[in-house]
Amino acid sequence: MTQPGYAVPALDKALDILELLADEPAGLAQSEIAEATGRSVGQIFRVLVSLERRGYLVRERGGRYLLGTRLFDLAHRHAPLRGLEAVALPIMRELADSVRQSCNLAVLEGDRVRVVAQVESPADFGYRVRVGALFDVAGTATGEVLAGDRDELVRADALQPGITDVVAAVRGATGATIAALTVPYVSTSFSTVAHTQVVQQARSAARDISQALGWIPGVTGR
Incomplete structure (x- = not known):
């Protein structure tokens, strides 16, 4: 717990605003931010200006503030995440070339994907x-795999009709699930690779990524 004598009001305001807007994908107006953080418009005005200038916030034409990409950029400088991407990409x-579908890699970020x-x-077509992008863990196939409940999962996408999510767990050196590899499978006349083959190849790709990260099947976890 932060000691009262060491509080930095301006920093507290900035963090309160960032944490608030993280849960507001449509953004908030200045007055709404002030009300939600329990402060006056005058108290947060300079903080908003500074956060916008540094790229942490973006202000739309209508005056609503949204999170910028600065925090995401900083997170990608973190060595473990860079290492995961370098191995996985x-x-x-x-995989994408083989199955003729897109694929993505996701990690847990609190209670989000x-x-x-x-x-x-x-x-x-794809x-x-x-x-x-951020999604709730609950109700998504990728979220269930990341939560450690499944090694793999194939089911209709909860957010996008016509998409079947093919998800496989990516494991780290200890055997714990650290990421999820997802192929959002689109079944159309452009889909030249059978769904069952996509499942097999996604499973194999996730296994290859896991082994490249130090996972040893049968030795370090499942």
């Missing part, structure tokens, strides 16, 4: 998820 590109890497489908 070449394997993900091979954060997409940290994405490879486009090489086909003329489905993509934006890097940096």
